[in-house]
Amino acid sequence: MGRELSYMPAHRSAVQWAAQLAAGVVDATDAIEQTLAAVDACDDPAIFTLTTPERARAAARAASARQQDGCSLGWLDGVPAAWKDLFDLSGLPTTAGSRLLADAQPAAADAAIVTRLEAAGMVSIGRVNMTEFAFSGIGLNPHYGTPVNPHGHRRVPGGSSSGSGVAVARGLVPVSIGTDTSGSVRIPAAFNGIVGYKTSGGRWPMQGAYPLSHTLDTLGVLCLSVLDVVLVDAAARGLAVPDLRRGSVRDLRLIVPTNVVFDECEPAVIQNFETALTRLENAGAYIERRALPALDEILALNTQHGPIVNAEAYALHRDRVEGDAAARMDRRVASRIRLAAATPLTAYIAIMEARRRLVAETAAMLAEGWLVAYPTVAHVAPSIDALEADDDLFVRTNMKTLRNTLLGNFLDWCGISIPNGSDAQGMPTGFLLSGGPGRDDHLLAAALTAEGIIRGAAG
Known part of the structure; x- marks a missing residue:
């Protein structure tokens, strides 16, 4: 298939990606190469914390073969996705936006939500930036940089799923999966002019997502349309097709x-x-x-x-914020977590x-x-x-x-x-x-x- 036919324009929703792939206008391998090249060439290095090019290329080749054989896995087959930097990816440390975890033991397996969406054919491009330990709605990160809101004026991206919001808004990927404990999907969606959906508790599997508050943590998706949300939600629940329809x-x-x-x-x-x-x-x-x-x-x-999230974050990070590690944390995150010490x-x-x-x-x-x-x-x-x-x-x-x-x-x-x-x-x-x-x-x-x-x- 020629390169000219295989060009995939930026700022395509997941549904538009799927339509291009299904129609044979673009090949999955070409589209993923263009995605990886766009991420590498992006003028904001703070959006992605890492890319997984070999993993992405292998998944794209498999999607391309299915496409050519007429046995697609469904709407999301071959569509790229990025992961907030707190989802386990096998063989890599899960850093949760913190330098403290840069040398952590590599994950033995993918997070459950990664497994679910890759089973639907989605292609993992890499991890995107976030507030350290997911503890802010603003999105600043002194360790990996702060992704800049693409709407100008050096505005914040929103947090804690900061890189997710900017990656989708800039058209680098059509889908990014985040977490939402106090607004961490919906805030960057609003600030970046995209759609953000937060599940209610228990709808999507939480295994393999670095926690902040076991009581309040939920998962969610940032994308360009509600239809994209519906398709991702179905795949996240292990469904081949969505089981809901538009009403009046x-x-x-x-x-x-x-x-x-x-x-x-x-x-x-x-x-x-x-x-x-x-x-x-x-x-x-x-x-x-x-x-x-x-x-x-x-x-x-x-x-x-005192908020539930503060108390549970303190229980999780007490040794860090009360010890020498606090000096290597975002001062705003460490001080906010310490507020719960007296609760x-x-x-x-x-x-x-x-x-x-x-x-x-x-x-x-x-x-x-x-x-x-x-x-x-x-x-x-x-x-x-x-x-x-x-x-x-x-x-x-x-x-x-x-x-x-x-x-x-x-x-x-x-x-x-x-x-x-x-x-x-x-x-x-x-x-x-x-x-x-x-x-x-x-x-x-x-x-x-x-x-x-x-x-x-x-x-």
Whole structure:
């Protein structure tokens, strides 16, 4: 097959990749070579922490052979993917964005999610950067560099799945798999103008993913469209084809909270959200605005007892942050983890008991098909330079960045961030749809229905 026919343009969604491969317009081996070359030539070396070219080429050759034999594994066969730097890849140390783990024992096996997606034919290109130990919504990393938001003005990528967001937004790969403990998939999706889906607990296998909080950790995907999410979600659950379908916008029932989530929101964030909401309502969606007291209670519980993620991160990293290793960590990460040192066990038990109650109460509220809608983040991506220069500003900005998304993690909601416009400087904003625990199918079907309306002119 000639090289001219085999050219694969950048910024193709997974579905568009699949269509090109299936039509024979491009060969999988050529497409993966172009992907590896684009990563190598990229002017931002902080996006990927490593590439796996031999692994990728072997997978591409297998996909190409299946393509030529007419026995494709499905929609994702031959489509490239990148992995957040906390997923085990056999034979490599799992560094989790930290220099402390650079010499760790190599993983004996791939993470379960890697195995699932490669079984569907996806081609692993390599690992992408992240906040050290996944502990920030901003995305700075002093060890491997900070990926720069492609929308300009030296803005942050969002975290902790920082490289995932930038790799997809720049068209280096159509899919990147991340984790989301307090917003780490949905925040970089919103900041980079792409789609980010966080599963509810237990939907995708967690084995082989370096933990931050055993209670709150979930997996997710960053990509260019909701249909891409649906295909990846099916493969991640071991399904050959998705088992959900697009619904009617007239069946959408959305709760818009009137408390917490709009506090201190930038004007463009509110305007873009309200514009998308009006389009949905005009198309037939039912919108109900009301206070959700659980949201206020979550923030009050975090203030009173300390966040669950802090306590569990301290239990995991105590020896590091209280020892000599702390000097080799990101100072912002080490200091934030140490904040939980004084948290008594009684406080941890109290907030865990309150979480069980609130998860049950809000799950019952959403059981009749309701979804919750509000801005993904209260502001657009802030300046890298300003946050690197001022740790107090970093702490305040990080708390504000995480506020809206962490509510869903606390309540074990699934959530998907969809681009819904930009501010006057061209920085993207995100529209967050969330569903109750285990209601992922309902959420994704609704997102398929609503995506084009939410995007509007920004689509």
